[in-house]
Amino acid sequence: xxxxxxxxxxxxxxxxxxxxxxxxxxxxxxxxxKTLQSxxxxxxxxxxxxxxxxxxxxxxxxxxxxxxxxxxxxxxxxFKPGKQLKDAxxxxxx
Numbered sequence: 001x002x003x004x005x006x007x008x009x010x011x012x013x014x015x016x017x018x019x020x021x022x023x024x025x026x027x028x029x030x031x032x033x034k035t036l037q038s039x040x041x042x043x044x045x046x047x048x049x050x051x052x053x054x055x056x057x058x059x060x061x062x063x064x065x066x067x068x069x070x071x072x073x074x075x076x077x078x079f080k081p082g083k084q085l086k087d088a089x090x091x092x093x094x
Contacts, residue, residue: 036077046084053078 001009003025010021032050035042041051057073081089 044082046082048079048081048085050077050079052076 007018007021007025010016010025011018014021032042036050036052039052041049043049053076055074055076058071060069060071061067062069
């Protein structure tokens with residue numbers, strides 16, 4: 001599902017205009033990004049949590065040359081699904 005399909009799905013369920021749904025979705029993404037950039041996490045009870053994780057520098061291998069390479073430290077976003085989402089996926093319900 002891409003962004004346009006998500007917007008259409010929300011519009012179909014909620015009855016809200018497509019342009020309004022797009023504004024809200026864009027705002028949601030912006031707020032999540034800003035929150036994660038500040039080091040905080042976003043928790044949506046039942047759905048899941050977005051948080052920042054720090055990966056230390058590590059050593060890897062170039063699979064073609066077998067040469068050792070350094071993988072630099074970095075900050076990544078992680079998503080952990082909540083109970084309601086997990087249960088819906090396990091049970092196969094919609």
